[in-house]
Amino acid sequence: DQQVKQNSPSLSVQEGRISILNCDYTNSMFDYFLWYKKYPAEGPTFLISISSIKDKNEDGRFTVFLNKSAKHLSLHIVPSQPGDSAVYFCGFLGYGKLTFGQGTILTVHP
Amino acid sequence: EAGVVQSPRYKIIEKKQPVAFWCNPISGHNTLYWYLQNLGQGPELLIRYENEEAVDDSQLPKDRFSAERLKGVDSTLKIQPAELGDSAVYLCASSSGQKHTGELFFGEGSRLTVL
8 A cells, every 4th residue: 555656757958948756645644755765875855845734845945836636746856956866755744753755767868 | 062972884784693783862852762764764663762661662673672761761672583674774763851852862773784
């Protein structure tokens, strides 16, 4: 029973363009929705989050959108930079437990 | 401020051998987590501690895995005996005791290879 799904294993984007990463969920009891970034041989690092009562949160080049009716979460990176190349995990917090998606490998080409 | 420290970074053992991983969380963080990450997958929670109490160990395979967090600071995760399928990265994370918003601080992980 997979509660969180990142259907795109990888995404390739040109530097300066927009990167859009997506995540779908099934559980409606999540309180917070998050994105983490992971570089090789490092632990995941927190990127941005959004409360379940909001539909958008922006932090610099990163914007997270929450569509509760569609149970869909997305992360927009504008403009994309080569240093953004990493694995991105969506995360969902409910009852104190953080559940992660499978990850999407983002590659930003110079 | 020091981050979450894990050791060892890499461990190679033969199946049926025991192995232990150690984690030192960020100072002042009372919540500690152990996650398992298989290749190509997202991290999966094994156990969560609030201070020294394990408040969620429902995903910990208790027949071979054990964990402890004595004095509510450092933590140790043990596997005995290890199986081939245990090859993975074991991640430790911590968070502060304030309102839980899902922001965890992860260590670099301990990569286990079971031969």
